[in-house]
Amino acid sequence: MGVAGIISQHVEFLRRFLANPQQVGAVAPSSRRLSKALTEPLARRTKPSRILEVGAGTGAITRHLIDLLGPDDHLDICELQPDFCAALERDVLSLPTARLVRSQGRIQLLTCRVEQIDRPGYYDFIVSGLPLNSFDPETVDTILDRIMANLAPGGVFSYFEYVGLGRITRHLASSATRRRTRAVRDLLKQRIQRHQFARRTVLWNFPPAYARHWKTS
Template sequence: MSSRNALTFLKTYIASPNVTGAVAPSSRGLALALTSPLRAHQSPSRILEVGAGIGPVTRVIGDCLGPEDRLDVCEIQPELADVLESGPLSQGKLASARNEGRVRLIRAPIQEVEAVGTYDFVISGLPFTAFDLESVREIVSVIRSSMKPCGVFSYFEYIALRAIGRNLGLKSTKERLRPVSAFLDEMIADYQIKRQSVMLNIPPAYARHLVFADAKSDDA
């Protein structure tokens, strides 16, 4: 990943912190954790990556893309979609799969993606803790209905960020974050099948994996 692209990412954070939600792209370790269910998958599969940024996770998804898999990559910010287009999506296996029509870049918010019962895997980089409750509910509902019944939803959150914001943040942050956090806790309690801790990331993060039809947790 070039430092120019990392700078583009940082600039989008400075301009729109509540959309970008992170100062730095995810590490390869976090990308590997997020894609761990996908890396054990059977082809053909339908995959959706949401909030791809400059593509650290997209690259790892590309590495494990099977010959009949199809990938949709969704990114709301045009500057970051441009980086995806000229970077990861123009290289190696992703470029050939794109030429075959198996990889699609969706330059739009996930809320506008119309897919029902489509995806086996949804991998999200969305910063839920930067959103308000209404947006989180809407996005989770869109993601959930876009998935096949036993599909796996993988996303990350920074360790302790919610607790810090809920307890030590500004009044407005606390008021926004408390209901978001309660919603996420309930979703995790009901549907998480696995959690991985990734220390080699800025900041350290949990990769969480959920199946909306299932309900057991296994910490790693």
């Protein structure tokens, strides 16, 4: 992608963030380094896989996932906001590789909430750009239950969290936001203890982030 493309992707992203900060949950798309860290387990796979990306936004991680697809892999892309889906169609799914794979029926764009995807045990990899820390605890619980149920045995769920978010919230947020984010952090902590097998710190991202990888138990 050229400089003009990168700038327009960032402008589109920021515009959507300002329109709906809680749902978008980030001021800039994920960097290439973060996309790479999130797809590390997937890049090491040894068999054809079913992959789901959730919260694709303007497609920063989607582009990387499409580059990694082998001849027998399938990718479903889930994004809630129709405007982001239009940007994905225009800027990512129109690229020659994506068009070819899609014409073979191996890429699907799903304009829906991740909570609506009900395919128990189906996906080998689920990669998320969802801003879990912006949601309320009940939503996070519902989303994570659904994601883990949709993973095949031994399947991997990868997502990111911004470094130091807890500290920033403690100092800057209102008491209601502090209570909400503490509850989300507590429930994530329990699930991290149960499922996490790897964590990478990615400084080359705005803001710096942890890429976390979980396995079904």
